[in-house]
Amino acid sequence: MECEKSFSRRRNLRSHQRTHTGEKPCKCMECGKSFSQSNSLSSHQRTHTGETPYKCIECGKSFSLSCVLRLHQRTHTEEKTHKCMECGKSFSRSGELTTHQRTHTGEKPYKCMECGKSFSQSGHFRLHQRTHTGEKPHKCMECGKSFRSSDALTSHRRTHTGEKPHKCMECGKSFSRSDALTAHRRTHTGEKPHKCMECGKSFSQSGRLSLHQRTHTGEKPHKCMECGKSFSDTGGLRIHERTHTGEKPHKCMECGKSFSCSSNLRIHQMSHTEEKPHKCMECGKSFSGRGQLRLHQRTHTGEKPHKCMECGKSFNQSGHLRVHQRTHTGEKPYKCMECGKSFSQSGHLRLHQRSHTGEKPHKCMD
Numbered sequence: 001m002e003c004e005k006s007f008s009r010r011r012n013l014r015s016h017q018r019t020h021t022g023e024k025p026c027k028c029m030e031c032g033k034s035f036s037q038s039n040s041l042s043s044h045q046r047t048h049t050g051e052t053p054y055k056c057i058e059c060g061k062s063f064s065l066s067c068v069l070r071l072h073q074r075t076h077t078e079e080k081t082h083k084c085m086e087c088g089k090s091f092s093r094s095g096e097l098t099t100h101q102r103t104h105t106g107e108k109p110y111k112c113m114e115c116g117k118s119f120s121q122s123g124h125f126r127l128h129q130r131t132h133t134g135e136k137p138h139k140c141m142e143c144g145k146s147f148r149s150s151d152a153l154t155s156h157r158r159t160h161t162g163e164k165p166h167k168c169m170e171c172g173k174s175f176s177r178s179d180a181l182t183a184h185r186r187t188h189t190g191e192k193p194h195k196c197m198e199c200g201k202s203f204s205q206s207g208r209l210s211l212h213q214r215t216h217t218g219e220k221p222h223k224c225m226e227c228g229k230s231f232s233d234t235g236g237l238r239i240h241e242r243t244h245t246g247e248k249p250h251k252c253m254e255c256g257k258s259f260s261c262s263s264n265l266r267i268h269q270m271s272h273t274e275e276k277p278h279k280c281m282e283c284g285k286s287f288s289g290r291g292q293l294r295l296h297q298r299t300h301t302g303e304k305p306h307k308c309m310e311c312g313k314s315f316n317q318s319g320h321l322r323v324h325q326r327t328h329t330g331e332k333p334y335k336c337m338e339c340g341k342s343f344s345q346s347g348h349l350r351l352h353q354r355s356h357t358g359e360k361p362h363k364c365m366d
Contacts, residue, residue, distance in 0.1 A: 031137055048139050050153040060165060061178070064150065087193055103206060106197045151177075199305055215318060218309050218325075229333065263289070 003020070007013040015037055018024070024034035026041040030048045035041045043065055046052070052062035054069040058076045063069040080090035082097040086104045091097045099121055102108070108118035110125035114132045119125040127149050130136065136146035138153035142160045147153045155177050158164070164174035166181035170188045175181045183205050186192070192202035194209035198216045203209040211233050214220070220230035222237040226244045231237040239261045242248065248258035250265040254272045259265040267289045270276065276286035278293040282300045287293045295317060298304070304314035306321040310328045315321045323345055326332070332342035334349040338356045343349045354360070 030139065047137055047150050049141055050138065050150065050157055052154065087191075089193070103194050201305075215306050227333070263291070267292075 005016065007016060018036040024036045026035045026038050028034070028041060028044055028048075030045070033044060035044060046064040052064050054063045054066050056062070056069060056072055056076075058073065061072065063072060074092055080092050082091045082094050084090070084097060084100055084104070086101070089100065091100060102120040108120045110119040110122050112118070112125065112128060112132075114129070117128065119128060130148040136148050138147040138150050140146070140153060140156055140160075142157065145156065147156060158176040164176045166175040166178050168174070168181060168184055168188075170185070173184065175184065186204040192204050194203045194206050196202070196209060196212055196216075198213070201212065203212060214232040220232050222231045222234050224230070224237060224240055224244075226241065229240060231240060242260040248260050250259045250262045252258070252265060252268055252272075254269065257268065259268065270288035276288050278287045278290050280286070280293060280296055280300075282297070285296065287296060298316040304316045306315045306318050308314070308321060308324055308328075310325070313324060315324060326344040332344045334343045334346050336342070336349060336352055336356075338353070341352065343352065
């Protein structure tokens with residue numbers, strides 16, 4: 001009677017009438033969310049269980065909803081008429097091209113009102129909001145762990161099953177996540193679609209671009225609760241925290257020496273073999289670590305990617321930028337336990353400590 005729409009079945013009429021009354025009798029026992037139809041509830045419950053019953057016969061990828069499978073199947077059959085003028089990649093839909101183009105332009109139109117962080121995709125924005133609300137609606141039935149996204153749950157479940165369905169056709173290596181396979185394939189193709197608009201440097205993964213961009217902005221969102229020092233990435237924070245705990249989990253099997261980070265161990269291990277596999281094509285000098293080679297190459301190119309936002313001065317190493325920034329902030333994090341005097345650089349502290357110990361390590365041979 002509300003809109004005079006007609007149905008061949010009474011149950012279809014009842015379902016339709018709920019669009020007018022707003023009635024939602026089908027309730028999820030896991031999270032309390034309600035739905036007007038039982039099939040909508042069944043689809044929703046899969047976000048908790050991680051069940052993906054709709055499988056693509058073409059590539060084996062599975063989905064929780066039949067409509068998402070249908071959309072996916074078009075990637076196999078549809079002509080890709082929408083081409084990116086920047087890198088040549090093609091897409092079957094204009095919306096996909098628009099989203100892709102943001103990897104080149106750096107555009108992030110979806111902004112979080114809570115913390116100001118911006119995103120290039122609405123889905124990534126919605127997931128981010130859950131970091132503020134703490135919502136983790138996707139629960140593993142195996143161990144009870146909960147996740148913010150269904151993809152994270154699906155990946156996690158493979159830690160129980162050991163499944164690695166995403167295989168590289170080039171070398172045969174398999175991965176538990178499709179994005180890990182995509183990133184891996186670029187090691188074969190050399191593709192680096194994520195370009196920094198500040199300096200032109202390109203990256204194979206968007207996450208690496210985001211980390212790199214912080215060398216320009218100086219953003220350091222990861223803070224040490226012990227001393228207040230901030231870092232641009234979680235890995236740097238974890239390694240730093242070991243300076244407080246003294247933890248050195250990476251041990252050399254050759255001599256027993258331990259290190260707080262794996263990269264330092266790898267470089268150390270080369271002192272046993274004298275291996276220096278990273279060679280400078282400009283002058284022939286060799287290095288044990290790739291990072292050491294990159295720093296050295298800047299002596300030839302003059303590249304100084306680390307810029308001070310306060311005065312514009314640039315540096316070839318992030319550590320030199322950090323030390324310089326202390327001339328603006330007045331920060332002196334290195335404190336002498338003997339007399340309480342503080343210093344902006346660890347080297348200055350070591351020199352000062354010799355005034356207490358009387359150490360004079362530099363001896364004249366003449």
